[in-house]
Amino acid sequence: MAGILDSVNQRTQLVGENRLELLLFKLNGRQRFGINVFKVREVMPCPRLTLLPKQDSFIKGVAHIRGQTISVIDLSKSTGGPAIEQTADSYIIIAEYNRSVQGFLVAGVERIVTLSWADVMPPPEGAGKSSYLTAVTEIDGQMVSILDVEKILNEISPVSTEVSEELIDVSIGEKLGDKLVMIVDDSTVARNQVRRALEPLGINMVLAKNGRDALTQLLAIDETCQSSITEKVALMISDIEMPEMDGYTLTAEVKGNDRMSKMPIILHTSLSGVFNNAMVEKVGAEDFIPKFHPDELAIAVKKWLKIEE
Template sequence: MAGILDSVNQRTQLVGQNRLELLLFKLVGRQRFGINVFKVREVMPCPRLTAFPKQDKFIKGVAHIRGQTISVIDLSKATGGPEIQQTENSFVIIAEYNRSVQGFLVSGVERIVTLSWKDIMPPPEGAGKSSYLTAVTEIDKEMVSILDVEKILNEISPISTELSAGVADVSVGKEVGDRVIMIADDSTVARNQVKRALEPLGLNMLLAKNGHDALMQLQDIAAECQNSITEKVALLISDIEMPEMDGYTLTAEIKQNERMKDIPVILHTSLSGVFNNAMVEKVGAEDFIPKFHPDELATAVKKWLKHDEIS
């Protein structure tokens, strides 16, 4: 296992090509799951865990790793499955989401696979609102589930979506008028977080469940506009990781389209890494905001809406 992530920092060339790499792992049973390698810092045999009073029922304990105290979440139990009983033969995936580092306890880690986002499909319609799946794919003729980690983390430690008094301003919506702000994110939790954070600005919002859905909606709207789509869509806020079409590819498609290229695009993602700024510039997005700080997001939205009015 020591070398499984040795080359993670060399994998950034995949980003922007509608491709990703999944780290495959198991919880309890034969079902395989996947997590984007770009969110993974390290994989290690489960270290000694220390329980603490009144800890969340899904947290197995805390571990001291490289000078940092990290909560370790039993990923099986957190998704409604049985508890992982034996930590001695288990592994911890150290990952960074939404500017925080956490550990995910899993029973086994397999390998890294390279896929196209086109091969990553939304979860089945029958999965329901309680499902912890954000996407599925097929590997070796078996279904692999990609978990909605943002939903899991939000249930354990909910993120505040409230804006500071100095940032909230309903007059922003009055200036924008009937034009909408589109929010594209494959996580229902993340979409609603953005929506709730921007409601104090008085904006009309349109939701898309992934990049492909967003592009289809935008193309339909553009067909109804006499000139630029900005007559009806004032701004797009898009996640990067999404099934069927990632946020970078969505942005590139928009910027290459004469009728859509003027939409300001803010990429809003829990992905971390120095490659983000370079990729934002490469595909032509106007801004990049790491998830999730409501004041930062709202401030960026106000900035680009104002910029749009000036231009």
């Protein structure tokens, strides 16, 4: 398993082509799970873990790796399954989400597979609010579950969605009138974080659960506009990683449509890597903001709505 991600920086050409690579792993049992390779820094056999007093019950301990102390989350227990007891035979996936590095304890790691976001579907209807799935796909005739890691992390250490007092300004919404800001994210937790952060600005918002859903909604709204989608939608804030259609492809579709191309787009994602700025320019988005800082988001929204401080 050592070196499985050595070539990760060479894989960036997949981004922007509505494709992704999943690292497949297992928890307790035969069910396969997947995590986007672009969020993974390293995979290694589980090292010796140090227990901390009063640590969250989902945190197995901390690992000291190359001078950095990393919390290791039992990914099985944190999603309602039995704890992974045999750490000596397990692995940790070191990943970066929302500007921080975490280790995820898993029972076993298999391989990396390449597939299209078009083959990745939202979780089945009726999965319920307690579901930790953000998407599913089929590989080798078996269902693979993609976990809503943002939900898991938010339950362990909730993210503040409050903007600073000096940024609260409901007059922004008043100036926008009936115009909408569209929020696109496959994670219910992430959509609600953005919504709550922008509520103090008095903005009317519409939500979409992935790029395909967003494009469908935009095309329907555009049919009610005389000349441009900006008559009704002033700005779009979109995640990048999403089933059916990713944020880069969504942006390219919007910017390639004459009636939608002038709508500003902010890409707002937990994906890390220097390639993001290049991809933002490639697909024509106006801005890129790493998740999640409510003040930075509010400032960017005000900027691209062309509303002065």
